[in-house]
Amino acid sequence: GAGVSQSPSNKVTEKGKDVELRCDPISGHTALYWYRQSLGQGLEFLIYFQGNSAPDKSGLPSDRFSAERTGGSVSTLTIQRTQQEDSAVYLCASRLETYNSPLHFGNGTRLTVT
Amino acid sequence: GDSVTQMEGPVTLSEEAFLTINCTYTATGYPSLFWYVQYPGEGLQLLLKATKADDKGSNKGFEATYRKETTSFHLEKGSVQVSDSAVYFCALARYGGATNKLIFGTGTLLAVQP
Numbered sequence: 001g002a003g004v005s006q007s008p009s010n011k012v013t014e015k016g017k018d019v020e021l022r023c024d025p026i027s028g029h030t031a032l033y034w035y036r037q038s039l040g041q042g043l044e045f046l047i048y049f050q051g052n053s054a055p056d057k058s059g060l061p062s063d064r065f066s067a068e069r070t071g072g073s074v075s076t077l078t079i080q081r082t083q084q085e086d087s088a089v090y091l092c093a094s095r096l097e098t099y100n101s102p103l104h105f106g107n108g109t110r111l112t113v114t
Numbered sequence: 115g116d117s118v119t120q121m122e123g124p125v126t127l128s129e130e131a132f133l134t135i136n137c138t139y140t141a142t143g144y145p146s147l148f149w150y151v152q153y154p155g156e157g158l159q160l161l162l163k164a165t166k167a168d169d170k171g172s173n174k175g176f177e178a179t180y181r182k183e184t185t186s187f188h189l190e191k192g193s194v195q196v197s198d199s200a201v202y203f204c205a206l207a208r209y210g211g212a213t214n215k216l217i218f219g220t221g222t223l224l225a226v227q228p
Binding site (some may be wrong): 003004031033035041042043045048050056059091093100102103104105106107108 | 146148150156157158159160163165203205207214215216217218219220221
């Protein structure tokens with residue numbers, strides 16, 4: 001079946017602009033995650049959605065970052081007033097809420113802030 | 115807090131060489147441990163996992179054993195191929211309770227030369 005889909009695959013924006021990144025999880029996966037992958041920094045957890053529960057936002061680096069998940073499916077990560085240090089690959093992943101089910105990742109959105 | 119430390123790369127090997135990528139973790143209790151792989155131009159995918167002490171995860175000729183006494187989950191393969199060239203990420207998770215996120219190491223780039 002279809003995997004996790006992210007769009008756009010690449011985004012170049014000017015410093016100070018807002019950007020929206022989209023994630024379409026695997027159908028039936030109730031848990032959705034956003035991670036950020038920076039060169040030499042590994043994968044940094046940003047936010048986690050689980051069903052109708054309040055999201056775990058503990059990884060968001062600043063209040064310029066926000067995310068929502070509509071109807072328990074598609075999620076949008078928004079970065080306001082982008083800075084050059086926001087340049088990274090933003091990865092979305094989803095999983096079933098069964099014990100130890102693995103994360104399934106999308107191919108990511110490469111964000112470049114000029 | 116929980117953390118994962120893995121050996122820095124790049125690791126460069128000749129085809130058919132033996133591979134070890136070290137991974138150690140810091141966590142309370144009994145997390146689940148994972149290795150994810152990211153092939154060039156592709157998204158992260160689960161390579162193998164182990165959910166309790168002394169478990170051995172294996173897939174595609176790769177193995178890793180969950181060692182509670184040394185808090186380690188080293189990845190090994192007896193004979194690498196050029197197609198194994200990728201970035202390998204060690205990760206831990208503690209599903210259920212207050213947190214459901216994967217914590218990743220910084221990744222190790224493996225380059226296998228013919």
